[in-house]
Each structure stands twice: as C-alpha cells, then as structure tokens.
Amino acid sequence: MADWNSLYEELENLKKEGRYRPLTVWDSGSDTWMTLNGRRVLQMSSNNYLGLTGHPGLKEAAIAAIREYGAGSGSVRTITGTLRIHDELERELAAFKGTEAALVFQSGFTANQGVLASILGPDDVVISDELNHASIIDGIRLTKSDRKIYAHKDMDQLEAILKQSGGYKKRVIVTDGVFSMDGDIAPLPAIVELAEAYDAFVYVDDAHASGVLGTNGKGTTDHFGLNGRVHIQIGTLSKAVGVVGGYVACEQVLKNYLIHKARPFLFSTSQTPAVAASCLAAVRVLRQSGELIAKLWDNAAYFRAGVQALGFDTGASETPIIPVIIGNPAKTMRFSDLLLEEGVFAQGIVYPTVAMDKGRVRFIVTAGHTRADLDFALNALERASRKLGE
Numbered sequence: 462m463a464d465w466n467s468l469y470e471e472l473e474n475l476k477k478e479g480r481y482r483p484l485t486v487w488d489s490g491s492d493t494w495m496t497l498n499g500r501r502v503l504q505m506s507s508n509n510y511l512g513l514t515g516h517p518g519l520k521e522a523a524i525a526a527i528r529e530y531g532a533g534s535g536s537v538r539t540i541t542g543t544l545r546i547h548d549e550l551e552r553e554l555a556a557f558k559g560t561e562a563a564l565v566f567q568s569g570f571t572a573n574q575g576v577l578a579s580i581l582g583p584d585d586v587v588i589s590d591e592l593n594h595a596s597i598i599d600g601i602r603l604t605k606s607d608r609k610i611y612a613h614k615d616m617d618q619l620e621a622i623l624k625q626s627g628g629y630k631k632r633v634i635v636t637d638g639v640f641s642m643d644g645d646i647a648p649l650p651a652i653v654e655l656a657e658a659y660d661a662f663v664y665v666d667d668a669h670a671s672g673v674l675g676t677n678g679k680g681t682t683d684h685f686g687l688n689g690r691v692h693i694q695i696g697t698l699s700k701a702v703g704v705v706g707g708y709v710a711c712e713q714v715l716k717n718y719l720i721h722k723a724r725p726f727l728f729s730t731s732q733t734p735a736v737a738a739s740c741l742a743a744v745r746v747l748r749q750s751g752e753l754i755a756k757l758w759d760n761a762a763y764f765r766a767g768v769q770a771l772g773f774d775t776g777a778s779e780t781p782i783i784p785v786i787i788g789n790p791a792k793t794m795r796f797s798d799l800l801l802e803e804g805v806f807a808q809g810i811v812y813p814t815v816a817m818d819k820g821r822v823r824f825i826v827t828a829g830h831t832r833a834d835l836d837f838a839l840n841a842l843e844r845a846s847r848k849l850g851e
C-alpha cells in the first residue's frame with residue numbers, strides 16, 4: 462500500500478538537525494509590534510520595509526475597488542481578467558520606473574518564472590550569480606538554454622564566462638539587486654559595463670530593492686545612475702510596496718512578447734481588484750515622497766552600527782537587511798528562540814539556505830521602527846547573547 466514513510470523519515474532528519482520549523486501563527490496583522498500567543502513582540506523579520514501594509518490609503522483603495530469591481534477578477538489577463546485597475550497599475554509602474562512599459566504578474570516569483578522562461582531559448586545562455594533567489598533558479602530550470610553560474614559578485618569570472626560564450630544568440634546576465642540573505646548590493650555598474658562590452662542583456666531582480674534603493678525607491682538601476690542601461694527590471698509588490706504581486710519594467714516590445722508567451726500570465730488568474738488597487742495606491746505613495754525611505758535608511762544605519770558595537774558580525778550588509786552571523790545551525794536557531802523570549806522576532810536562517818558555518822539571525826529594519834524599538838532590539842540582542850554563552 463502507498464504510504465508517506467519516506468516523507469516521515471525526511472522530517473525526522475530535519476528534527477534531528479534542529480531544522481524542523483512549524484509555522485509561526487500571528488494573531489495580528491503585519492506591523493512593527495505584533496501579537497504572538499497573546500504577547501506583544503517586536504517584528505524584525507518582515508519585508509514590510511515602509512510599513513505600507515497598514516497604510517490607510519492602501520486599505521481605502523482596496524475597499525473602494527471591491528465595491529466597484531467585486532472580490533475577484535474572473536479570469537486570466539488575456540481573456541476577461543484585465544480590468545481598468547490593472548491597466549492603471551501598469552501605467553503607474555512604468556512611470557515610476559521610467560520605462561516604456563510594465564507588466565504585472567501574480568507575484569515576484571511568477572514574474573521571474575514567466576520572464577526567464579519566455580526570453581531564453583535553446584540558442585541562448587543565461588549567466589547567473591550563485592546567490593540569486595530561488596525563483597530565478599527555478600525560472601532558469603524551465604528553459605532549455607545553457608546556464609553558467611559565477612561566484613557571488615565575481616566580475617572577473619563573469620567576464621571570463623562572457624569571453625567564452627561568443628556563439629550564443631542571446632546572452633542574459635541575471636542578478637538580484639539586493640541579496641536577501643546578506644543584504645549586500647549587486648555590483649551593477651560593473652555588470653552593465655561588461656554587458657555593453659559583450660553585447661549581453663542585463664536582468665535585475667529588485668525584489669528587496671524596489672521601494673528601498675534609489676530615488677523614491679525606484680531600485681538598484683536608479684541607485685547607480687544606470688537608467689536606460691538595464692534591459693529587464695523585475696520588482697515585487699509584496700515587500701516594500703506592502704501588498705502582493707510582481708512586475709517586469711521593460712521596453713514595450715518585451716511586454717507585448719510576454720503577453721503572448723509568459724505562462725503564469727497566460728494560465729493563472731489576474732490579481733484581484735483589491736490587490737491591484739492597493740498596489741496602485743502604494744506606488745503613488747512612493748512617488749509622492751521619499752520621506753519613509755529616508756527614515757528606513759536612517760534606522761538601518763543606526764541599528765547596524767548598534768549591532769556591530771555589541772561585537773556581532775553583520776557580514777556584508779549594506780541595506781536594511783542586517784544578518785547577525787552566529788555560525789552553527791543549532792546555535793543560530795537557539796539564538797533566535799532566545800531573542801523571542803526577550804520579545805524580539807528575528808528569523809534564524811541556516812543550512813542549506815546559507816553555508817553550514819554561516820547560520821545567521823536575519824534582522825530587517827523598517828521605517829516603522831522607532832529609535833526606542835531599535836534600542837529595545839539591541840538590548841534584547843545583548844541579553845540573548847549572554848544567555849547563549851551560558
């Protein structure tokens with residue numbers, strides 16, 4: 462008889478290694494302070510960089526869209542699922558990014574899958590940073606193109622690969638804008654220079670950079686003054702934008718192509734009206750003012766300096782993603798648990814997501830944190846560290 466024994470075994474192994482994690486169920490919505498098992502906990506693991514999940518304007522926009530259009534969109538985009546609100550969102554995103562066009566997907570994950578699988582064929586090669594996000598890796602797996610991986614941010618190796626790959630029709634260099642585990646930024650100026658020297662396309666996934674880096678949160682391309690020199694910019698609407706969804710900002714010709722080829726776009730229902738409307742409201746908030754982003758960076762600098770002053774290793778962090786590197790996986794997870802006892806939620810991230818000796822508790826600072834919140838977290842770090850040493 463069929464049974465799930467092999468699954469039980471694998472789960473038992475995870476438990477033995479201290480890597481088995483039941484879901485954390487929160488009693489309140491995404492916010493700076495949240496309720497967990499009846500206790501107030503300082504949230505330092507959410508991607509809600511600007512606190513937009515609870516923004517009154519976004520909530521009102523969602524409610525108004527439900528009243529006007531209903532709860533669902535009724536179909537995929539290519540049949541009856543493109544409502545006025547979806548079209549408006551894409552126009553706003555293109556204006557925000559300063560590109561000819563933008564195309565929205567259900568998530569950043571499906572945006573990567575849809576775009577990579579559509580543009581890469583058997584005569585092409587994709588050249589990818591070793592630390593790129595899982596959705597890029599999966600998107601590449603869907604293609605028949607050749608694939609080359611370069612060591613993290615290693616521009617010499619990228620150039621060597623470009624030199625050896627003259628015979629391909631298309632060459633596409635793919636990188637995260639901000640790397641989610643270390644909080645470091647891709648060397649985009651060097652990547653763009655190499656791409657221009659070797660006639661390659663540049664593809665940047667700005668999931669952790671849109672709404673965070675660049676003027677008004679336009680992203681990594683703008684941050685480095687490379688507007689017009691990056692061919693494909695992926696963004697998510699799920700992190701700093703505070704809702705859910707993904708998009709590609711690109712030339713009109715690529716958008717037209719994707720409308721006919723990208724499978725998540727063709728075969729999965731479009732965003733609900735409430736989602737599209739609240740994303741639209743969020744992008745308008747970003748375009749109106751850089752105030753929240755300035756606060757975010759101020760908080761990040763303050764917290765990183767505080768963590769370093771306590772003697773912790775924050776690795777390569779240069780953004781609001783601030784890892785506290787502990788090392789051993791079990792010790793890392795224990796440290797995260799101790800922090801929770803002190804009232805701070807910061808996720809432990811261990812092998813195989815990161816190297817065996819590079820387990821870390823990852824803090825994400827947001828614009829919603831006050832100085833008092835950050836000091837609370839720093840005190841918790843100090844106390845938890847003392848307990849970990851005992």
Ligand SMILES: *Cc1c(COP(=O)(O)O)cnc(C)c1O
Pocket residue numbers: 568569570571573594596637641666667668669697698699700705706707
């Ligand atoms: C989070 C993330 C995604 C996925 O975005 P979702 O909108 O959550 O699906 C894609 N790429 C990178 C680099 C990410 O960090």
